[in-house]
């Protein structure tokens with residue numbers, strides 16, 4: 001079997017130890033060839049973008065930062081059942097459940113809610129299993145196009161409800177006010 005046939009890529013070249021001529025030792029042609037390759041790239045389509053000024057369009061199934069959903073009346077959907085934490089392969093989710101008080105019916109949809117809900121974004125691998133496990137439509141990654149930002153301290157990557165629960169719209173605030181009275 002020849003050496004060329006043994007090459008996996010088929011581009012293997014045998015090294016020649018023949019003495020260079022004077023012209024070859026000036027490397028002019030080699031430099032020119034290299035410059036032509038560089039210049040030819042000036043006219044090809046750029047594959048890089050000026051991030052963060054420019055952001056690529058993300059896929060519809062892109063999984064960003066988690067969002068804890070509210071219903072149309074502004075009440076939190078999560079009932080602290082723990083299924084998301086149980087299904088999480090990275091053990092990134094922790095929570096503390098609490099009983100809803102009669103005066104809190106306008107804040108939480110179910111009788112039990114997550115008093116504390118935390119996700120460690122350094123552990124999370126954005127697999128989306130928590131979203132699939134949730135029986136209450138409470139946690140979503142695919143609807144969020146938000147990237148988890150870069151930070152210096154590890155503690156800052158533990159996202160609590162202040163960062164995870166979706167903000168109230170004006171209609172939700174009005175509904176909460178009506179339901180509270």
Ligand code: SF4
Pocket residue numbers: 084087088089090091092093119123124125126127128129130131141
């Ligand atoms: S996306 Fe995956 S790794 Fe991240 S919290 Fe959910 S289940 Fe855990």
Ligand code: SF4
Pocket residue numbers: 077078079080081082083084085095114133134135136137138139
């Ligand atoms: S987010 Fe869903 S699965 Fe997780 S505790 Fe809340 S209701 Fe249960």
